[in-house]
Amino acid sequence: MVRAAACLLVFLSLVPRARAERDREADASSCLAALDELGVEYARARRRGIEIGVEVRGLLGGVEYRSYTRDPLVLDCSLVFSLARAGELLRAHGVERVHYSSAYQRRNIRGTSRPSRHSFGLAIDVHTLVLAGGEHLAAVKHDYEQGLGDDWDCVGEPLTELGALLRTIDCQLTHSGLFRIILSPDYDADHYNHFHIEALPWSERTDRDPRARLDGAWEVLGRTGAAAAAAR
Numbered sequence: 001m002v003r004a005a006a007c008l009l010v011f012l013s014l015v016p017r018a019r020a021e022r023d024r025e026a027d028a029s030s031c032l033a034a035l036d037e038l039g040v041e042y043a044r045a046r047r048r049g050i051e052i053g054v055e056v057r058g059l060l061g062g063v064e065y066r067s068y069t070r071d072p073l074v075l076d077c078s079l080v081f082s083l084a085r086a087g088e089l090l091r092a093h094g095v096e097r098v099h100y101s102s103a104y105q106r107r108n109i110r111g112t113s114r115p116s117r118h119s120f121g122l123a124i125d126v127h128t129l130v131l132a133g134g135e136h137l138a139a140v141k142h143d144y145e146q147g148l149g150d151d152w153d154c155v156g157e158p159l160t161e162l163g164a165l166l167r168t169i170d171c172q173l174t175h176s177g178l179f180r181i182i183l184s185p186d187y188d189a190d191h192y193n194h195f196h197i198e199a200l201p202w203s204e205r206t207d208r209d210p211r212a213r214l215d216g217a218w219e220v221l222g223r224t225g226a227a228a229a230a231a232r
């Protein structure tokens with residue numbers, strides 16, 4: 001009798017674990033299926049801390065992601081999905097390549113004991129956008145114009161073309177709904193030279209449709225410059 005009760009307890013403790021494992025597998029297959037639908041080339045990759053590990057083997061949304069170290073790009077599938085979808089926004093501005101430093105990296109947020117989202121493959125630090133076959137570079141460190149924009153006009157009135165490009169892309173990525181957060185030089189001194197681009201884990205996302213329109217990202221442009229002045 002006692003043994004039967006013990007067996008029952010063990011069985012009951014295994015049920016939720018089995019269910020969690022099934023949910024994880026279902027999440028992984030739905031995210032990978034979304035990458036397939038977007039035409040992303042990838043291989044599965046296992047890394048500590050990454051829920052659905054993916055090594056990117058080609059362009060993301062028509063844009064090349066190049067590391068300064070030339071290491072392969074390994075991320076969580078959820079961020080890969082967002083970057084592949086954001087290619088539509090980058091390509092519209094002529095961006096062909098992106099240079100990044102940190103992607104998957106086990107570390108804490110500076111000055112805290114909390115793990116950074118980089119530890120889970122859910123963040124990437126983008127430094128430079130490359131345009132027109134490499135003829136033009138927009139570097140966050142040199143070209144981002146700080147302190148512009150407001151709640152109505154996200155872009156503001158940058159003085160240079162590259163400044164306008166970087167602020168526009170920052171605003172569009174922020175309003176696309178694809179990312180949990182974009183941190184720019186406006187956020188703090190640690191981000192003086194890059195955009196920290198971060199996605200939610202796939203299990204927490206409701207925007208899993210690879211074909212959904214990025215209306216928020218395009219509508220934000222209607223409120224800039226002359227449009228904003230006319231509206232005031």
Ligand SMILES: [Zn+2]
Binds near residue numbers: 102
């Ligand atoms: Zn970062």
